[in-house]
Amino acid sequence: MRPPPSKAEVLVVGGGMAGLCAAISAQKAGATVRILEASPRHMRGGNLRHARNIRIPHDGISSYSPGIYPVEEFARELTEVSRGDGDAALIDMLASRAADLGEWLADQGVVFQTKHIPFSRRTAFFLGGGKAATNALYARIEALGIAVSYETPWDIDTLCELPSAAVVLCCGGDQADARQRFINRGTPFNVGAPMEGLIRAGAAVAGVSGAVHLVAVDARSPRHDGGIVTRIDGMQFGMMVDAQGRRFADETAIVGSRRYSIWGQTIAALPVPSATLVLDAGGMAAMPRLAFEPIRAANLGEMAALIEVDFAALSCSARQSGRVRKAPFFAYPVVSGLTFSCHGLRVDTRARVKMGDGSVSKNLFAAGAIMAPAVLHIGYLSGTALTISAVFGRIAGEEAARHALG
Amino acid sequence: MRLDETLSDEARRMLAICIVCDYCSGFCEMFRAAGRRPQLLDGDITYLAHLCHDCGNCLEACQYAPPHVFEIDPPKNLADVRSQLWPKIWSWLTLLFVPLAPLMTFLLVPSDILFARHLGPGAFYVVLPWSVLSIGAGIALMSSLAALGFGIFRFWRSSGGGNPRGAIMTALADSLTLRNLEGGGIACDHGGMRRWAHHGLVTGFGFCFGSTAVATVYHHSIGLQAPYPMTSLPVVLGSIGGSLMMFGCGGLWWSRLRRDRRRQAQTAGGYMLLALLMLVSVSGFALLIWRETMMMGMLLAIHFGAVLSLFLFISTGKLAHGAYRAAALLRAAMERRHG
Ligand SMILES: Cc1cc2nc3c(=O)[nH]c(=O)nc-3n(C[C@H](O)[C@H](O)[C@H](O)COP(=O)(O)OP(=O)(O)OC[C@H]3O[C@@H](n4cnc5c(N)ncnc54)[C@H](O)[C@@H]3O)c2cc1C
Numbered sequence: 249m250r251p252p253p254s255k256a257e258v259l260v261v262g263g264g265m266a267g268l269c270a271a272i273s274a275q276k277a278g279a280t281v282r283i284l285e286a287s288p289r290h291m292r293g294g295n296l297r298h299a300r301n302i303r304i305p306h307d308g309i310s311s312y313s314p315g316i317y318p319v320e321e322f323a324r325e326l327t328e329v330s331r332g333d334g335d336a337a338l339i340d341m342l343a344s345r346a347a348d349l350g351e352w353l354a355d356q357g358v359v360f361q362t363k364h365i366p367f368s369r370r371t372a373f374f375l376g377g378g379k380a381a382t383n384a385l386y387a388r389i390e391a392l393g394i395a396v397s398y399e400t401p402w403d404i405d406t407l408c409e410l411p412s413a414a415v416v417l418c419c420g421g422d423q424a425d426a427r428q429r430f431i432n433r434g435t436p437f438n439v440g441a442p443m444e445g446l447i448r449a450g451a452a453v454a455g456v457s458g459a460v461h462l463v464a465v466d467a468r469s470p471r472h473d474g475g476i477v478t479r480i481d482g483m484q485f486g487m488m489v490d491a492q493g494r495r496f497a498d499e500t501a502i503v504g505s506r507r508y509s510i511w512g513q514t515i516a517a518l519p520v521p522s523a524t525l526v527l528d529a530g531g532m533a534a535m536p537r538l539a540f541e542p543i544r545a546a547n548l549g550e551m552a553a554l555i556e557v558d559f560a561a562l563s564c565s566a567r568q569s570g571r572v573r574k575a576p577f578f579a580y581p582v583v584s585g586l587t588f589s590c591h592g593l594r595v596d597t598r599a600r601v602k603m604g605d606g607s608v609s610k611n612l613f614a615a616g617a618i619m620a621p622a623v624l625h626i627g628y629l630s631g632t633a634l635t636i637s638a639v640f641g642r643i644a645g646e647e648a649a650r651h652a653l654g
Numbered sequence: 655m656r657l658d659e660t661l662s663d664e665a666r667r668m669l670a671i672c673i674v675c676d677y678c679s680g681f682c683e684m685f686r687a688a689g690r691r692p693q694l695l696d697g698d699i700t701y702l703a704h705l706c707h708d709c710g711n712c713l714e715a716c717q718y719a720p721p722h723v724f725e726i727d728p729p730k731n732l733a734d735v736r737s738q739l740w741p742k743i744w745s746w747l748t749l750l751f752v753p754l755a756p757l758m759t760f761l762l763v764p765s766d767i768l769f770a771r772h773l774g775p776g777a778f779y780v781v782l783p784w785s786v787l788s789i790g791a792g793i794a795l796m797s798s799l800a801a802l803g804f805g806i807f808r809f810w811r812s813s814g815g816g817n818p819r820g821a822i823m824t825a826l827a828d829s830l831t832l833r834n835l836e837g838g839g840i841a842c843d844h845g846g847m848r849r850w851a852h853h854g855l856v857t858g859f860g861f862c863f864g865s866t867a868v869a870t871v872y873h874h875s876i877g878l879q880a881p882y883p884m885t886s887l888p889v890v891l892g893s894i895g896g897s898l899m900m901f902g903c904g905g906l907w908w909s910r911l912r913r914d915r916r917r918q919a920q921t922a923g924g925y926m927l928l929a930l931l932m933l934v935s936v937s938g939f940a941l942l943i944w945r946e947t948m949m950m951g952m953l954l955a956i957h958f959g960a961v962l963s964l965f966l967f968i969s970t971g972k973l974a975h976g977a978y979r980a981a982a983l984l985r986a987a988m989e990r991r992h993g
Contacts, residue, residue, distance in 0.1 A: 290721065297717045300677060359839050361680035375839050376715030377677030383714060475717050477674040477724075537692040539674045541667075 256282035256395070257652035258645070259412035261402045261442060263287075264294025264435075265634050266616025266641035267418035268385040271394050272356060273645030274416070279652050281394045281645075282412075286401035286419070286437040291473075293382030294420055295434040295588075295617070296634065298475040300378065301371040303631035304350045305343060312350050312360035315369030319343045322370075329627035335454075338623045341597045345639045353638065357384035371631040401437070404445040410611060413652035416644045417442055417601070417614040418637075421589040423460075424472060430516070430586040431465055436472035443593060443618055451609075452594040452602040455621025461628055462512030465585030466540050467522060477539040479508055480582045485534045486527030487569035488582070491520035493557030495565045505630070516584040524555045525580045526562070531571055532578045542578040551577045588617055588633065590626040595619045599644035613648050615640035657696050661734055666694045668731050669702065671724055678712045680838040683828075683986045684728070685712070690989055697812030703735035704809070704975075704982035707834045709842035710913065730917065736975065737923050739805065744970040745926045748963050752933065755959025756952055768951040775879040781951040784873075787958060794965040801969035806981050813985050821987035828983040851905025854898045855931065856976075861895025862938070881945050889942065896935040903932040927972040934960045 258274040260267045263285035271281045285292055305322040306313065323343035326334060350372055354360065361375040374381040389396060402419075422440025423432045432438075447453055469478035483499045488511075490496050496518065502510050515523050527535065532542065545551035548566060552559035566572035593614045594602040601609040616637035623636055669688050672678065678685040684705040691698040708729045718724035759768065763781060772780045779787070818825070828834065832852060835845045869888040872878040882888045907928050914921060937957040944953055967973040 290719075361838070363838075364679045364686055373680075374677075375680045376711065377675075377717065379677075379717045380715035380840060470723050473722065475675075477671050477718075479674075537670060537673050539671045541670075 256280045257413045258282075258416065258648045259284065259410075259414070260416045260418055260645075262294060262417070262419035262616070263292050263386075263396060264418060264420060264616060265296040265299075265381075265385075265637035266618075266644070267294075267416070268296075268382075268389060269638045269641030270416045270418055270613075270615055270645035270648070271389060272385075272392065273642045274649040274652075275392050275394055275645075277646050277649035277653075279414075279649035283389070283394060283396045284400045284402045285396060285398050287398065287435065289398050291435060291437070292386065292396075292398065293379065294438070296378045296382050296385075296637075298378055298434055298473075299374070299381075299634055300476070301368065301373045301631050302349070302353075302634040302638070303346070303371045303629065304635065305347055305370075306350065307347070310350055310372075312354070312362060312372040313369055314367060317369050319347055322346065325629055326623065326632070329629045330623065330625040331627060333625035334623050334627070335594070337597050338595070341643070342623055342636060342639050345643065346635050349635065349638055352642070353381075356388045359384065402442060404442045404449070414611045414613065414648035416599075416641075416648050417446075417593075417612070417618055418616045418641060418644070419443070420617040421592060421620075423586050423589050428460075428586060428589075429521075430460065430462060430584050431467075431469050431474065431478075432472045433463075433465065433469075433474055433476070433478065433585045433587055434472070438617075440589075446593060446601065446612075450604050452604045454592045454594045454619065454625070455590040456626055457591045459590035459626045461509065461587045461590065462516055462584040463508040463587060464511035464515060464582050466538070467581035467583045468540055469585065474585070478585060480511070480525060480538065480580055481508070482527075482531075482535040482538075483507075483511060483525055485531035485571065486525055486578075487565055487572050488523050488525055489557060489562060489565050490518050490523050491557065493552065493555075493559075493561035493565060495569060496523070499569070499571075509628075511582070512584045515582060522581065522583045524557070525582055526551065526555070526566070526572055527578045528572045528574045529576055529578075530574055538580065540580070542580055545577045545579070547575055548572075548577060551579060555579050555581065588620070590621045590624070592617070592621040593619050594622045595640070597643075598647045599640050600647065611648075611651055613644040615644040657699065657735065658738055661738065662696055662699055665699045665703070665731055665735050668726055668728065669694055669699070671718060671726055672712075672728065675718075677717075678715065681711045681715075681840075682707065682709070682834040682838065683983070684732075684834075687986050687989065697814070699735060700809060701813035701982055701985060703732040704978040705834075705986060706732040706736075707832065707979070708733055709835050709837055709845055709848075710917070711837040711840055711842040713917070714842075715840075727917075733921065736978070737921075737972075739978070740923055740971050740974055742922055742926075745923055745967070745972070748966040748970045749926065749930065751963040751966070752930070752956075752959045755962060756955040759951065759955035763951065769948045770951075771946065771948050772950060773946060775881075777945070777950070778880055778954055781954055782958060790958070790962060791965060794962045795968075798966050798968040798970070802974055802977055805969065805974065806977055809978060809981055810985070813982075816988065818984050818988050821984055821991050824987040824990075825980065825984035828987065829980045834983075847905055848909045851902045851909065853902075855902025855906065858895040858898025858900075858902055858935070859931075861891050861898065862935075863895075865889075865891035865895060892938060893942070896938050899931055899935040903928045903935070907932075923972040927967060930960060930964055930967060930971075934964050 257279040258281045260271045260283045263283045275281045305317045305319045326339045358381045359375040361373040365373045420438035424436045424438045425440050464480045465478040552562045595614050599613045601612045601614050620636045673688050712728050718726035832849050835849050865888045941953040941957050
């Protein structure tokens with residue numbers, strides 16, 4: 249046996265889906281591994297904590313999702329949503345290496361839910377959601393003897409002096425950066441410092457700076473970490489008014505699974521980027537259950553005062569929409585909430601960080617949300633974020649171990 | 655039974671978030687039933703509270719568990735709602751019978767009778783007359799069952815009423831196997847231990863009940879009076895039952911301690927019930943072992959007091975949870991049938 253090295257051969261920065269997969273793979277490939285995680289223990293797992301399902305192709309019957317979903321179909325969809333701006337080699341790599349992901353995750357202890365879920369041949373659901381998957385993966389990490397340092401954010405100033413033979417960056421995007429003007433739905437620890445440091449040091453940029461994926465959320469949500477329950481839905485049962493009390497979109501025309509993000513973008517584009525969903529008694533009865541209680545008012549005048557808009561404008565909007573008539577009235581304040589940013593690093597198919605000058609770093613790897621824009625550009629396909637994290641996490645772990653072990 | 659308003663408001667706030675999130679739908683029936691009742695009226699909340707088996711899987715898996723600002727803790731919150739039905743003060747009052755019965759016996763029964771050795775058929779009844787024992791226990795059991803029945807009736811009505819025929823077999827299986835403690839695929843907090851201990855306790859309870867039933871038949875139909883020989887059916891049934899109950903109480907106490915320490919929870923009602931059940935089985939064995947000594951009189955009084963308390967616990971204490979849990983499972987089975 250080799251004597252244990254004083255410092256880990258592979259350093260994984262960030263303990264979310266990407267970091268955990270990278271650490272497990274690197275350890276299995278023979279390297280000693282340490283994970284640095286910015287968050288305290290109870291918030292570990294990054295945005296995996298908030299996630300529900302993961303997209304996994306399967307050619308045959310699988311035990312965690314019904315039907316078939318060929319690798320080629322997955323690759324085709326990826327190319328479509330990235331509108332040709334995604335890296336074709338990464339897309340192929342992602343689609344093909346995702347095929348055994350279900351079994352691999354199950355081997356690590358992750359349990360999938362097979363009953364009481366909507367039919368989905370493309371995605372597999374974690375039983376109990378992403379926090380349960382987080383618990384399972386951390387239990388695996390512990391069993392493998394991989395060290396985890398919590399509350400240890402890492403920053404990069406120079407590329408010359410890395411603390412380990414190989415470093416894998418799995419520290420997510422920059423959604424929690426104080427300069428983001430939206431409610432951040434995910435973990436408050438993704439401030440994007442390592443990514444920014446690397447870009448300053450000359451790393452190649454993927455995606456578009458400032459491009460973000462938004463959904464409509466309740467304005468009363470916490471600034472960070474509100475997760476999935478803060479989403480606002482059911483706009484078609486009432487009317488959406490802006491800060492002046494005027495309508496700005498046809499509520500009944502925005503339907504389908506993309507409705508959340510269309511509203512998120514539409515509200516963000518308003519001069520004052522906030523809105524209110526106003527409903528009457530009938531509309532309220534048709535509403536799906538939302539996490540927060542609505543604001544209530546006996547008449548429209550009272551409602552106008554409560555949501556601080558002009559009464560004349562509000563009643564004009566109500567008349568115009570035709571859906572807000574019968575007292576009492578209800579309202580939900582709505583703003584845009586940030587799911588992830590579309591700005592990150594470029595990597596090659598071995599998850600090595602690409603530099604602006606065309607060279608490729610030998611000992612610096614990146615996986616997960618930090619490089620997802622290299623695959624998807626500014627597009628998105630539900631459940632794919634986690635697939636990217638897991639697949640490239642595994643690749644990065646294997647490659648980092650191979651490099652570290654020489 | 656009106657729900658305490660702060661508690662029901664808190665449960666409503668929490669369950670609204672649970673319904674919207676829905677990540678726990680694979681864990682147990684509680685979350686699926688919540689999804690079927692998005693209005694969350696008071697009757698819905700009591701129903702959902704009784705469906706919760708308190709396994710803790712959801713809390714472990716919750717992205718909103720404390721210290722998150724949403725402070726979602728379904729096991730604790732729903733246990734609080736449930737325990738309103740058996741307030742701690744009632745449990746304490748009911749437990750008074752435990753010291754009261756021996757004390758009264760000591761004061762009322764002349765000591766030359768109480769502390770003498772009594773042997774042969776009818777020995778027990780020299781100290782505590784058969785009429786006192788059977789009327790005391792009878793009144794306690796009947797009044798308790800009546801109160802429980804009334805409570806269950808109100809529970810059934812407030813959670814939607816209706817005729818459960820057709821769902822009964824499913825609900826029976828759900829109750830007896832404690833299927834919801836399986837956690838849908840992720841083993842819960844000592845789920846295995848809790849299930850086995852609970853099965854042991856319930857089976858033991860059943861054996862003891864059987865022992866009493868056989869003894870009653872002996873007494874009335876064949877004129878055979880207690881104490882019965884060591885190899886007689888009542889003693890054998892009672893001994894098996896008592897041992898199973900002691901194993902069950904121990905197991906449940908242990909897993910409850912571990913759980914509470916982890917969650918920093920306080921579940922006094924549960925400990926009271928377990929302590930009482932333990933006392934019933936231990937005092938039963940003590941009576942069996944020392945029934946031919948001068949200690950018999952006091953041991954009989956202690957056992958009698960514990961059994962009286964236990965009977966009253968059926969309606970005033972946590973023992974009621976069994977009936978409400980079964981009723982909630984019946985309601986859930988009914989909802990599943992009718993969609
Ligand atoms: C509410 C919500 C729901 C979602 N649902 C889904 C879903 O259902 N399916 C899906 O596919 N995707 C979903 N996503 C997206 C998906 O969760 C993320 O894209 C994915 O988890 C990213 O994984 P990651 O490991 O790359 O990064 P993250 O999960 O963001 O993890 C990054 C980790 O790095 C740590 N970190 C950050 N900076 C540092 C530093 N300097 N030093 C050390 N550690 C650091 C963070 O604390 C964090 O733990 C959702 C996102 C959100 C916000």
